[in-house]
Amino acid sequence: MVSPHGFAGIHAILYALFDADERLDRQAMRRQVELCLAAGVHGIGALGLATEVAKLSEAERRTVMEWMAEDTAGRVPLFFTIFGASVAEQTAQVRQAEAVGADWVILQPPPVGSYGAAEYIQFFGRVAGATHLPTGIQNAPAFLGRGLTADEISRLVRDHSNIRVLKAEGAAVEIERVIAATGGSVPVLNGRGGLEVIDNLRAGCAGLILPTSSTMRSSPTIASAPATRPGRNRPTPASCPPRASRCSPSRVWCATESECLPCGLASRSTIAHRR
Numbered sequence: 001m002v003s004p005h006g007f008a009g010i011h012a013i014l015y016a017l018f019d020a021d022e023r024l025d026r027q028a029m030r031r032q033v034e035l036c037l038a039a040g041v042h043g044i045g046a047l048g049l050a051t052e053v054a055k056l057s058e059a060e061r062r063t064v065m066e067w068m069a070e071d072t073a074g075r076v077p078l079f080f081t082i083f084g085a086s087v088a089e090q091t092a093q094v095r096q097a098e099a100v101g102a103d104w105v106i107l108q109p110p111p112v113g114s115y116g117a118a119e120y121i122q123f124f125g126r127v128a129g130a131t132h133l134p135t136g137i138q139n140a141p142a143f144l145g146r147g148l149t150a151d152e153i154s155r156l157v158r159d160h161s162n163i164r165v166l167k168a169e170g171a172a173v174e175i176e177r178v179i180a181a182t183g184g185s186v187p188v189l190n191g192r193g194g195l196e197v198i199d200n201l202r203a204g205c206a207g208l209i210l211p212t213s214s215t216m217r218s219s220p221t222i223a224s225a226p227a228t229r230p231g232r233n234r235p236t237p238a239s240c241p242p243r244a245s246r247c248s249p250s251r252v253w254c255a256t257e258s259e260c261l262p263c264g265l266a267s268r269s270t271i272a273h274r275r
Contacts, residue, residue, distance in 0.1 A: 007104075007165050007187040009042025009207040011079070012215040016051045016064065024063055032212055033071040039215055042207065044072050045079040045106070048138070048167075049191075053083045054111060062096055069100035077103040081138060081167075082127070085112045090127045097133065104134040106167045117152040125160040136165035136189075139178075150174075150181035157186045165189060167209060172199035179204040 014036070017028040036044055046064050047053040053061065065080055072078050080097045082105050084090040090107060097105050107124055128135040137156070139148055148156065157163055166182075168175050168190045175190050187206035190196075194214035 007043075007189060007206050010040075010215060011043035011045060011077075011189065011207060011209045012036040012039075012041045013048045013081075013191075013209050013211055014044065014046045014051055014064075014068070015212055016046075016056060016060070024060055024067075026067065029064070029067050030071050033068065036212060036215055037072075037075060041076060041215055043077040043079060043103075044068065045081065045209065047083065048081040048106070048209070051081075053081055053108075061093065065096055065100045065102070069102070074101070079104045079106060081106045081108055083108050083111070085110045087123060087126045087130075091130045094127065094131045094133070098131060102133060104136065104165065105131070106136045106138050106165075108138050117148055117155075120148060121152065121156045121159065124156060124163065128160050128162040131162070134164040135162050136167050137163065138167040139169065150178040153178055154181040154183075157182055165206075167191065168205075172196045172203045175200060175205060176203040 014032055017025045019025040046068050047061055080102055082090045082093045084093060094105055107127055109120055124137050166186055166188045168188055169192055175188055179188055189207050189209045190200045190205050191209050194210045200208060
């Protein structure tokens, strides 16, 4: 089981990589794990926005879970984002994560309807209460169209003890407010493709969850200082990962079209974009 300190550091969230027939590419997915491990990541996950979870079938999501568990083999903590429109659907995917040996899970809000905070808090609480795994939520209103405020997150954490981490997708100033509202009681891992890495650490983030391409560029200085807090061992600006530049024709755009994969491996939305 992952301790609060175990959430710290740089975690990779993997892309879903497909072959020319648009089937999940076994060798490419294994190579992606190897590259992340070689880069020294503190954890590996899949089935998030980078993995295009909403575009995968249930069978594909299960396959990704099984492959990632096999390829990481317990070398770093393993986590999965749980996607589904109902408590029953998400609980079933949590059971699959448990079965393959995941260390923790992240819950996305149901991708249907638009409800008040009380409904989402109840939803997350019911799914989290159905597992022994440490659980987090992905709070990404700008990307998912629904989310919770800092005060609502504080209420969620207070009411449901199994929710032990927050996967955020916001500016560093917003994350600082969330950390203040929760009193630092829950580790926060920010995403946003690696924007504002230094500011996130200074705001109090335990670490970051980055897509593979950003993880490859994260410097050893960042990776070796997972517990940075304001005023303590601040990384220098020189250690910030470089901003992505437009790629040469030999490289491939990833799903966000803001970064590239220099290895030439393509995600499903990359294939669609290139067509």
